[in-house]
Amino acid sequence: xxxxxxxxxxxxxxxxxxxxxxxxxxxxxxxxxxxxxxxxxxxxxxxxxxxxxxxxxxxxxxxxxxxxxxxxxxxxxxxxxxxxxxxxxxxxxxxxxxxxxxxxxxxxxxxxxxxxxxxxxxxxxxxxxxxxxxxxxxxxxxxxxxxxxxxxxxxxxxxxxxxxxxxxxxxxxxxxxxxxxxxxxxxxxxxxxxxxxxxxxxxxxxxxxxxxxxxxxxxxxxxxxxxxxxxxxxx
Numbered sequence: 347x348x349x350x351x352x353x354x355x356x357x358x359x360x361x362x363x364x365x366x367x368x369x370x371x372x373x374x375x376x377x378x379x380x381x382x383x384x385x386x387x388x389x390x391x392x393x394x395x396x397x398x399x400x401x402x403x404x405x406x407x408x409x410x411x412x413x414x415x416x417x418x419x420x421x422x423x424x425x426x427x428x429x430x431x432x433x434x435x436x437x438x439x440x441x442x443x444x445x446x447x448x449x450x451x452x453x454x455x456x457x458x459x460x461x462x463x464x465x466x467x468x469x470x471x472x473x474x475x476x477x478x479x480x481x482x483x484x485x486x487x488x489x490x491x492x493x494x495x496x497x498x499x500x501x502x503x504x505x506x507x508x509x510x511x512x513x514x515x516x517x518x519x520x521x522x523x524x525x526x527x528x529x530x531x532x533x534x535x536x537x538x539x540x541x542x543x544x545x546x547x548x549x550x551x552x553x554x555x556x557x558x559x560x561x562x563x564x565x566x567x568x569x570x571x572x573x574x575x576x577x578x579x580x581x
Contacts, residue, residue, distance in 0.1 A: 541571055
């Protein structure tokens with residue numbers, strides 16, 4: 347073998363574990379801003395198309411018209427969506443109360459986050475032993491995943507030792523620059539979607555570690571953000 351040839355084993359190692367490429371920290375912030383805006387427009391088009399098809403089927407007598415929503419429920423839903431993603435009815439999916447137009451966007455952002463979180467978890471755990479305790483996996487989320495995604499660790503971790511964990515970030519980077527000229531409540535409302543992808547990242551990372559549960563983000567005072575993780579008992 348000549349000196350300018352690379353051993354096959356070295357080439358395979360580079361393919362299996364390519365060198366880490368770093369980017370400017372602000373790039374992710376700008377990317378998330380544009381992604382939310384793009385998905386919101388895309389979801390609006392999809393929702394309008396679905397409503398048009400539904401109305402055509404109603405007009406043709408193929409399906410019954412939808413039941414009207416009482417005005418009192420609309421008011422409660424709007425008020426809940428400003429302060430929290432946690433539904434009063436305790437939705438098992440942890441989706442909480444969202445505007446009809448925002449829910450498809452939230453779902454798509456969370457799905458993207460799940461994919462990202464799974465990849466992060468797999469790469470960061472490559473040389474680690476399996477976590478023997480659930481709390482160790484949660485601490486991995488609080489330290490390694492948080493540092494890889496948002497350049498810091500979680501500020502506070504609480505648990506009731508029965509499968510519920512609360513992660514609190516006092517200055518959560520994805521919403522730290524958000525504001526609204528209308529009101530503080532409007533800024534909190536807008537911040538909801540920016541917590542959807544991080545919630546998905548947490549779910550994806552836990553899923554790759556073998557834990558399946560719900561992750562519910564809650565924003566009551568910006569830029570603070572809290573994530574409640576619920577895992578089945580015995581996990």
